[in-house]
Amino acid sequence: MATTVKLPYEGTEYILGFNRETVKRLEAEGFVPSELVTKPMTYLPMLFRGAFYEFHRKLKPEFISEIYIAQRDKDKLIEVLAQMYNEPLSELFDEPDEDADEGNAHWEVSKK
Amino acid sequence: MGSEQEVTSVEITSHTEQFEKHFPYYLAMGMNYDQFWRQDVSLVRAYRQAHQIRKQEANEMLWLQGKYFYEALGAISPVLNAFAKQGTHAEKYLSRPFPITVEDRRAEEERISKLKREAFKASLMAFADQWQHNNSKGGE
Numbered sequence: 001m002a003t004t005v006k007l008p009y010e011g012t013e014y015i016l017g018f019n020r021e022t023v024k025r026l027e028a029e030g031f032v033p034s035e036l037v038t039k040p041m042t043y044l045p046m047l048f049r050g051a052f053y054e055f056h057r058k059l060k061p062e063f064i065s066e067i068y069i070a071q072r073d074k075d076k077l078i079e080v081l082a083q084m085y086n087e088p089l090s091e092l093f094d095e096p097d098e099d100a101d102e103g104n105a106h107w108e109v110s111k112k
Numbered sequence: 113m114g115s116e117q118e119v120t121s122v123e124i125t126s127h128t129e130q131f132e133k134h135f136p137y138y139l140a141m142g143m144n145y146d147q148f149w150r151q152d153v154s155l156v157r158a159y160r161q162a163h164q165i166r167k168q169e170a171n172e173m174l175w176l177q178g179k180y181f182y183e184a185l186g187a188i189s190p191v192l193n194a195f196a197k198q199g200t201h202a203e204k205y206l207s208r209p210f211p212i213t214v215e216d217r218r219a220e221e222e223r224i225s226k227l228k229r230e231a232f233k234a235s236l237m238a239f240a241d242q243w244q245h246n247n248s249k250g251g252e
Contacts, residue, residue: 001152001154002152002153002154018153019149019150019151019152019153020127020131020148020149020150020153021149021150023127023128023131024127024128024131024149027126027127027128028128032126033127085127086127087153087154088127088131088153089127089130089131091153091154091156091157092130092131092134092156
């Protein structure tokens with residue numbers, strides 16, 4: 001089962017996730033995973049935005065940015081999103097990492 | 113400094129490139145476009161496992177086919193011998209397929225056991241007939 005994150009914001013629960021199509025779309029928009037560390041201000045919000053493409057493709061980028069800014073514990077969230085981003089690729093090669101099921105009070109990892 | 117330059121660079125390809133590269137293999141395994149690109153990313157694992165099962169089944173079928181071929185060749189081999197005596201005939205081919213399922217094997221064992229019982233019964237009957245015949249001769 002693919003990992004997802006349930007993220008409540010202003011009374012609505014958003015589901016964050018990736019499939020191969022949304023990863024492809026994100027990369028077509030210029031996302032480069034290897035530059036997450038060197039250019040975090042550019043690529044972290046981009047990764048966060050891409051996580052909405054699978055289940056909430058009609059959300060406006062400005063609104064997603066608003067959700068991103070409102071997030072606490074961003075480091076942990078981004079870490080999980082990065083793992084989720086890699087999942088469509090890693091599933092092609094090996095067994096999934098079952099240790100990625102951790103969450104906190106504001107968002108929750110689940111299997112869809 | 114020189115050693116740093118000698119370090120072999122590792123080509124980092126994008127996820128998209130890897131997806132595009134693997135997509136045809138999964139199509140060959142029976143996945144469709146939607147399943148590969150849009151559905152649960154872990155679906156590929158089940159397809160790989162199913163592919164392994166199919167390969168194993170195909171291998172077993174080929175092995176079985178070889179076994180039937182071996183039996184057929186064995187049955188016909190007497191007449192393939194150039195120095196065979198005149199009137200040599202090919203042996204009969206198997207009257208039924210090899211039992212491959214548990215139920216088939218049980219049924220086959222039961223069938224053989226029944227044949228043995230009937231053969232034993234027939235030999236007893238023959239013995240009894242012979243005994244009776246001999247005794248009746250002695251009695252005359």
